[in-house]
Amino acid sequence: MVSVSLCMIVKNEEDVLERCLESAAGLVDEIIIVDTGSTDRTRKIAARFTDKIFDFSWRDDFSAARNASFSHASMDYCMWLDADDILLDEDRKAFLALKESLDPSVAVVMAPYHTGFDESGRVTFSYYRERLIKNREGMSWVGAVHEAITPVGQTKYADFAVTHRKTHPSDPDRNLHIYQAQLDAGVELEPRQQFYYGRELYYHHRWDEALAVFERFLEEGRGWVENNIDACCHCAYCHKELGHDQAELAALLHTFVYDRPRAEACCEIGHWFLRVERYRQAAYWYALALTCTRDDRKGGFVSPDCYGYLPCIQLCLCYSRLGDQKRAETFNELAAAFKPDSPAVLHNRSVFQALSE
Template identity: 55%
Template structure:
């Protein structure tokens, strides 16, 4: 049976840290909390769960802080969580079973990260993360922002999930501020950093700048294929925001160089044609989204794109084409998935009024 060191970096997280550590107590044999400069009661709260609370001066480098936390681990495997993560009881049980069954030759255990939820608590954004790492393999974090340990060696994929449950928004400018400081200091961004820098620019409405970054990233031909597909999608968002819908469509179609059409891409193509009132073309792409299935090694999965969103948008398309029967049919299909969703309920009232 293996033992787990849980390693965390925190700062001003008194509103969520207790919730996270309460979950972790069930499976962590050692809890290490590294504080990067809290001014609230975070450290005192952490000390209620562990004596291993350390200080690390913040240097605008998440990888440096995480590597310091890993350096304090003493058990067989290291697990990391963010303060606003939650491990549900059923997943706690799966981790306990994993501790009994895990082959000690496994270097990396991948777990699901449920990073987005709808109004009813259903996961909408899911991807795999390197969550449990063999300490003797000396795993190292890389990247000041959106830090990562590239999976290595003997990798085990599991259906164990960690839920990212924010209570309040963080500093929306932090990541962009760090990236721009890195550039000002003369650092050359890695392909992965360039992708995330473009995304931060996009989030801040700097669409033209973001578009240039995404193009550079794609033209260089480096980086993870999942980031390339996402860059095509994000570039399309930027071009659409700049009123360049034809170019946005070209960016979406260019994603097919990297993988078969995915529902996320098909839904965005459908949305653009819907905005142009080209309903037949929109229907074609939303139907294509329904035919898509997530790939086994797909990085980022927006689950609603595979059924719920196409059903809702097909309802809209057919309603605008005057085919009320088919519009109602697709709304009912959406309702079967999410019977309490506000959009479905609105449509029910809309069709009843007609």
Template identity: 45%
Template sequence: MITISLCMIVKNEEEVLARCLDSAKDIVDEINIIDTGSEDQTVEIAKRYTDRIFHFPWTGSFSEARNHAFTYATKEYILYLDADDVILEEDRRQFLELKKTLNPAVDSVSMFYNAGTDEFGNVTLRYRRNRLIKTARNFQWRGDVHNYLEVSGYIINSDVAITHKKTRHKVGRNLQIYERKIERGDKFSPRDYFYYGNELRENGHYEKAIDNYQKNLDLAEGWVEDKINACINMADCYRFLGDLKKELEALCKSFDYGKPT
């Protein structure tokens, strides 16, 4: 049976941390909590579950924090969770079975992420993430905010799901990170323009959001999924601005990126 290190970065998560750790504690063999500056009871709650609590000054980059968290893993595989994630009972059963049977040659296990649910618990948004990774491969996170884990090698898909159960939206946090990137003169990738546009849209800055979605579309590089969603989200902005003609144009533009090559 493989061994697993849980690595989490946290800050002011007293409302949800115990719920997350209760759902994962009997699946993993080690819990590493990396606190980035909590001012509430987060650290005290974490101490109920582990003595492996570390502190990392917040730098404005989720990738830096997540990569640092991974350095504390001492087991064969790393599992990462956010504090407002949970592993539901059926998924816990499947996860434990996966742990017993996983081929140790596997480099990464992709799991479903139930990113959105309605008031009845029905999943409204689901996609895959490389969730369980081999420690020895030293896989790294990329990107400051909406980051991704860069993996390669022997990757398998699992039916296990991690469920996101957000209790509140941290308004403006990610927006501030992008604005600091602009102040520093950082070069934006197509992915940065797309996610900065999302943050602007969610905070009601629709015209600036449209501008950043367009910058994503103007670049040949970037994920086609981001470009399709940039068009859709741009249309959403035009709807809020009352420009129905441009809303329709933006929606129609999304079909250009769905054409087969």
């Protein structure tokens, strides 16, 4: 069985750290905590789980801090978690099964990261992240913010997931300030960082600036295909906010330049036609979304609802607006197969029942 070092960077995490470490207890062989300046009970909580607690002077560089945490690891693999991450019971079991069977020649283990949830706790946003990294193999974190490790060597895709459960919002301006400080210092952002800089501008409602960054990112042609597709979608979101309806649609259609249609983009196009009351065209794109094959291992951001529930519930709406109530009801029941407790499904059922009386 391989051994694993859990390596974490923390600061003022007293409200979530115990929950995180309890979920990882018994799974890993050592716990490394790098503290970047806590003033609360974080260190006392960490000390209940490990004596390997180290200080690191924060310098607006997440990669530097994560690399510092990895430098203290002594086991075969390094695993990272954020303090507001947890491993659910079924994922703990899957993690242990992986640990027992993992071929030591594997350099990187990729695992799903669940970061968005609906009101019933079902996952609505997910993507793969590098989760276990072979120690002392020369791989390191890169990027002051939205840091990542480029896998080198054999990669394995795992079944266990990490669940991200925030209890309070983080500083909404932190990442943007880091990027702006880099740019002010004359740093040229590499493609991945340029992509995430555009996203940070978008989150701050700086639509024109975000659009310019995304368009430059796409024009330079150095981005990873999944980031290119997402950048097109974000160009569309910016155009929408700026009132550029035709440019919004064009940006969404441009996603098809990079790869086969994604259900997420098809649903966005369907919504565009729905918004302008062109229901037959909207129905076409929602139906196309249902034919798209979900492939999380491509590494992009995945919205599971777009591969089932969302197109079905929207097709119900489209056909209802077109006067085809029987077909609309059929799609409502298909949506129910994905989310039987959906308020929209339950509302639609009551409407169809009233129409049949």
